[in-house]
Amino acid sequence: xSRSILAASRVHPIWQAGPIRVESPDEDAFTLSVGALxxxxxxxxxxxxxxxxxxxxxxxxxxxxxxxxxxxxxxxHLEVRHHPLTSQGLWGALAAAAHDDAPAGRExxxxxxxxxxxxxxxxxxxxxxxxxLLGPEAGLAVxxxxxxxxxxxxxxxxxxxxxxxxEAVGVSAPxxxxxxxxxxxxxxxxxxxxxxxxxxxxxxxxxxxxxEPATEASMLRAASGLWELxxxxxxxxxxxxxxxHAGRIGYAGFRLDGxxxxxxxxxxxxxxxxxxxxxxxxxxxxxxxxxxxAYVPHPRYLENLPSRWRLEAERCGHxxxxxxxxxxxxxxxxxxxxxxxxxxxxxxLEVQAVTTIASGAQPTEFDPVVAAAGxxxxxxxGLGASVRGTFxxxxxxxxxxxxxDRVRLALRRLYPMEGEWRYGLKAVxxxxxxxxxxxxxxxxxxxxxxxRRASLRGRGAATARRRPxxx
Amino acid sequence: xxxxxxxxxxxxxxERVEELYLATLGFSGWQLGNSSAIAVEELGRPGLPSVxxxxxxxxxxxxxxxAVDAVASGRRDLVLVVGVEKMTDVSNARRRYWLGVSxxxxxxxxxxxxxxxxxxLMAARYAAEYGPVREALxxxxxxxxxxxxxxxxxxxQKGVSREQATNAPTVAAPLGLYDCCPVSDGAAALLxxxxxxxxxxxxxxxxxxxxxxxxxxxxxxxxxxxxxxxASRRAADEAFRRAPFDRKQVQLLEVHDCFTIAxxxxxxDLGMTPRGTAGRLTxxxxxxxxxxLPVNPDGGLKAKGHPIGATGxxxxxxxxxxxxxxxxxxxxxxxxxxxxxNVGGSGASAxxxxxxxxxx
Ligand SMILES: [Zn+2]
Numbered sequence: 160x161s162r163s164i165l166a167a168s169r170v171h172p173i174w175q176a177g178p179i180r181v182e183s184p185d186e187d188a189f190t191l192s193v194g195a196l197x198x199x200x201x202x203x204x205x206x207x208x209x210x211x212x213x214x215x216x217x218x219x220x221x222x223x224x225x226x227x228x229x230x231x232x233x234x235x236h237l238e239v240r241h242h243p244l245t246s247q248g249l250w251g252a253l254a255a256a257a258h259d260d261a262p263a264g265r266e267x268x269x270x271x272x273x274x275x276x277x278x279x280x281x282x283x284x285x286x287x288x289x290x291x292l293l294g295p296e297a298g299l300a301v302x303x304x305x306x307x308x309x310x311x312x313x314x315x316x317x318x319x320x321x322x323x324x325x326e327a328v329g330v331s332a333p334x335x336x337x338x339x340x341x342x343x344x345x346x347x348x349x350x351x352x353x354x355x356x357x358x359x360x361x362x363x364x365x366x367x368x369x370x371e372p373a374t375e376a377s378m379l380r381a382a383s384g385l386w387e388l389x390x391x392x393x394x395x396x397x398x399x400x401x402x403x404h405a406g407r408i409g410y411a412g413f414r415l416d417g418x419x420x421x422x423x424x425x426x427x428x429x430x431x432x433x434x435x436x437x438x439x440x441x442x443x444x445x446x447x448x449x450x451x452x453a454y455v456p457h458p459r460y461l462e463n464l465p466s467r468w469r470l471e472a473e474r475c476g477h478x479x480x481x482x483x484x485x486x487x488x489x490x491x492x493x494x495x496x497x498x499x500x501x502x503x504x505x506x507x508l509e510v511q512a513v514t515t516i517a518s519g520a521q522p523t524e525f526d527p528v529v530a531a532a533g534x535x536x537x538x539x540x541g542l543g544a545s546v547r548g549t550f551x552x553x554x555x556x557x558x559x560x561x562x563x564d565r566v567r568l569a570l571r572r573l574y575p576m577e578g579e580w581r582y583g584l585k586a587v588x589x590x591x592x593x594x595x596x597x598x599x600x601x602x603x604x605x606x607x608x609x610x611r612r613a614s615l616r617g618r619g620a621a622t623a624r625r626r627p628x629x630x
Numbered sequence: 631x632x633x634x635x636x637x638x639x640x641x642x643x644x645e646r647v648e649e650l651y652l653a654t655l656g657f658s659g660w661q662l663g664n665s666s667a668i669a670v671e672e673l674g675r676p677g678l679p680s681v682x683x684x685x686x687x688x689x690x691x692x693x694x695x696x697a698v699d700a701v702a703s704g705r706r707d708l709v710l711v712v713g714v715e716k717m718t719d720v721s722n723a724r725r726r727y728w729l730g731v732s733x734x735x736x737x738x739x740x741x742x743x744x745x746x747x748x749x750x751l752m753a754a755r756y757a758a759e760y761g762p763v764r765e766a767l768x769x770x771x772x773x774x775x776x777x778x779x780x781x782x783x784x785x786x787q788k789g790v791s792r793e794q795a796t797n798a799p800t801v802a803a804p805l806g807l808y809d810c811c812p813v814s815d816g817a818a819a820l821l822x823x824x825x826x827x828x829x830x831x832x833x834x835x836x837x838x839x840x841x842x843x844x845x846x847x848x849x850x851x852x853x854x855x856x857x858x859x860x861a862s863r864r865a866a867d868e869a870f871r872r873a874p875f876d877r878k879q880v881q882l883l884e885v886h887d888c889f890t891i892a893x894x895x896x897x898x899d900l901g902m903t904p905r906g907t908a909g910r911l912t913x914x915x916x917x918x919x920x921x922x923l924p925v926n927p928d929g930g931l932k933a934k935g936h937p938i939g940a941t942g943x944x945x946x947x948x949x950x951x952x953x954x955x956x957x958x959x960x961x962x963x964x965x966x967x968x969x970x971x972n973v974g975g976s977g978a979s980a981x982x983x984x985x986x987x988x989x990x
Contacts, residue, residue: 453730453739463736484737490852512758512856514750515803516742523727525742537741539751539851547851551741558803562758573740583740 162257162266163298164413166420167389168198168290169382174554183554184531185571186286188220188271190582193231193570195290196269198422202292203265205234209294210264212237215252217270218244223579231570231582233469233502244272246381246402250304250411256293257301265294272379289382297417299389302397303328304411317353320408321401325357328399328412338391338398340384350403381409386425388413453524453574460581467583468570470505472546473498483546503542506567506589511547513538515557524574536560538586550586565589631673631712634819639832642821644673648706650680653693653713654939657728658720669712686732687888689713690818690942691972691981695841697822698983707824713943714817725813732975734849746810746889748850748976750802753891755856757804759906763894764804766909768795770890771808773918774926778933780919780960785814785935809890814935818944825989836953839875840984842868848978859892859977862899866971869982874990875967877901882952882965883923884945886973886980887930893917896971897925900982919960927952927960942972942981949985 172186186194196214203211214228214237221227229237240255242248249270256266271288293301305327341354384400392398392415401410455463465471466484473482475489476497482490489498516525518534528535536552538560552560553571560566566586573581635642650673652666661668666680683693690713697709717725730744738748757763772792778784790808798806821831828835844864847853854860870876883902887893894908902923903911911917917925928934928948931941949968951957968985 453735455735455740459736512751512755514743514747514754514805515800516744516747516750517800517802520744520746520801521726521742522730522739522744523723526723528742535742537743537747537751539755539856549737549741549743549849549851562754581740 160260160263160295161300162293162295163300163416164253164257164291164389164419165265165294165296165298165417166199166202166292166422167382167386168195168422169287169379169386169425170194170198170289170423171287181532182286183571184528185553185573185585186273187572187580188218188273188288189224189227189231189580190569190571191271191273191286191288192216192220192269192290193228195271195288195423196228196232196267197569199267199290199292200232202294202420203267205232208263210234211267211292212264213240213256213259213261213266214238215240215242215256215266215268217242217248217252217268218272220271227582230464231468233465233471244270246409247304247306249381250306250409253291253293253301253411254304256291263295265292267292270382287379289379298415299392299419300414300416302412302414304409306407306409317350318357321353321357324399324401324410328410338388340388340391340398340400342380342384342400342402346403383425385411385413386421389415389419389421453522453576455576455581457577457579460576465500470503470542470548470568470584471500472503472542474501481543481545483542483548503546505584506565508540508542508566508568508586510560510562510564510566510586511539511541513552513560513562524576527574533557538566540566540586548584550584552587553585554587560586560588631669631710631817631819634710634821638821639834640830642831644675646708647673647675647678647710647821648708649697649700650675650678650710650712651693651697652680652682652939653684653689653711653943654682654715655684655686655689655728655732656682657715657717657938658724659728660716669714673710684939685979685981686974687886687936687938688942688972688974688979688981689939690944690946691970691983692843692942692974692979694820694822694838694942694946694983695843695981697820698838698841701822701824704824707827709822711820711822711943712817713819713937713940715937715939716815717813717937718815729813732978737849737851744802745976746802746805749889749891750805751850752856752895752976753804753809753889756891756894759857760909761906763891763909764796765792766894766912767805767809767890768792769912770887770893771795771932773912774887774893774930774932775808777919777927777960778929780958781928781934784929784933785812785816786929786933805889805891811888811931811936814937816935816937816940816944818940818947820943820946820950834954834987836950837986837989838983839986839989840869840871840873840982842866842870842982843980844868845979846977848975850976853977857895858905859895859899859973859980861977861980862896862971862973862982863901865980865982866900866969869969869984873984874986874988875984879967880923880969880984882927882949882962882968883925883971884928884948884968885925885930885971886941886945887926887932888936888973890932892973893925893930893932896973900969900971919962924962924965927957927962942970945970945972946983946985953985953987 172183225239242252252268256268268291273286388398397414399412473485477494478492480489480491488495515536518529521529534557539547539549542548568584569587571585573583652669656662666682670678670680683689685692693711697711700706700709775790778786779789795808798808801810842865844861846861850856885896897903897908898905916922919927952965966987970983972981
């Protein structure tokens, strides 16, 4: 059967504290991907016609991801497939999800990058995730895609390459109605003129897209290119993404047949000063040190995941009491029969008590968190009318949260234990970052680089060295 | 133990001790199991029945309770209760690990909380429900430090000012450095004797006339209220049920002030003052030595120190001195009836004992 992209999402592990942008130190490919998929969650179900039955992972995910995604999304028997972490891996995953022979229902593609810790002269902000939901309804149809390496002085000419791409994606007569998003960091001006010669269409070297630094996660470039193309396709039907990047060229074709919902942050990041932090990319180093603190045996950890990851409680069929976390018996009448699982709301939770743990007062297993981002808040929030939960606050400056504020919960890394990361829900202030919007309209791409350059100007030499928009 | 045995008014042959209860958390993991064997070896009585009692910070109170039960049941005439904790001779990282082991691991600790954090949450909630509490917290620190300065066995021998306490660096907001008990080494020992044999050793015994214990959920998220410690209320209710005096007749309290907010909660949980009024009571000076209701004349956990297993035992030791008029500079004049209150962790367990100079 055939599926189209119905919705897409993107998240960045960055939050804003006043004028300072800080990279969340407790995110990794798994939490970022869960974040991106959670934005799509309103449009799929664990069962029924809208059930999500297959998840395509594009990138380097830990071995436990297969069961972990199933658990985090609350979808039993979710089939997981892996694809390489490149633009082509993303196009391939989208094509597989669009054209495979699986039974009816939804498929999702998610990809995340957690780039190596920032080198000299480059802030650490090359992390993020993008998710795509595909279903049988009309949306953004996935046509064909291709990839080839280039060798200087050999292979097709630039003109030949353009013709090849057009033919490969099934657009043999370039003309009205074709949109092209073209990203390159090599010979941008020459490619631009070749496009204009071969295909007198709205061929565009997206300034915003190409202005992303060359080391920006390639997958996020690809995902951003797709967003840019879809935005342009509102006035025409089919289009093409082409990339020439570090000696590789790739292309993929799409056709807009129906509305697509875009969630999360797709434009460039708001201006601000980046505060470099140690990031999730320190995964191996952190795991090497065996935590002695807060030991929770692995089986016990797994047993608690429904409450710890999905905020599930148990409703007693006899006295209607809600018990959280789930315990296999009612906390009031003690009966273990007639209990029903009930997921609790994860946003709009009221803060009932909050404290700020000063640097040095944290349990030892949270030393990496403090080293990365300083002291942190811990709060108790009401989960519905009768139960409460205790959560570490993340993506916020210490002392920012007050009693009476509203928070939402997000899956994040807690700490390493016996060679693996342990994950759980943390509280994020509702107002930071701003709630994702479901509309496509952001800022025009041509506006974006100006804001970006303006924001770069005020920064230190480290970031100013970044290449300007390729034009 | 040696000093306790040597201090007996008419002397005591160590051979007369019939059983030993050792209160200790086993902080740092040094000899975590079977540690009571070391205590009886040190006593020179390796054959003596002994057991380690562990209920976190309330271990001492519970060890006393078990000793009282052993004597009250008629099974024993003379029992030794020892509380001990050695906390300063371990690495900083190990200490920070062990300081939270008695809290809820699955939710509180995994959220990054230690006990300071848990009590910080309770203090924040208390302020939200009953109004600003900073001045009262500081006054608890000021009072207990002043008392500690009068106690040669106290960890801190120096007073602090209200300003120092209020402006101290934050540990777990709203709690600052002077709101938290220190990390201390310490030991205390008690001889619990049947009334029928007590007069063989002294003319002025102190009688245990009430004993109560109570528990609650380990994590405060699961408790009925975040501004009460119901385990304390339950323990006090049991202790007073058969006691020869009531709450109004208590003249002196040793309460579990591991954090300054805990002293305020204790006064309310024990029924000494209505909900939300402990701060006012404290600021009135009533809880100072010489006040209407002296609290923690030995400096409390705040100034005397909180060597975990020793704390509950040392509270009873202070009461023993006070009721016998032997407390020196910190003596509460005319004290005849006293209460000790020992809390495990953030209130998962509590033990309350009532003492009197007379048996009835
Ligand atoms: Zn029930």
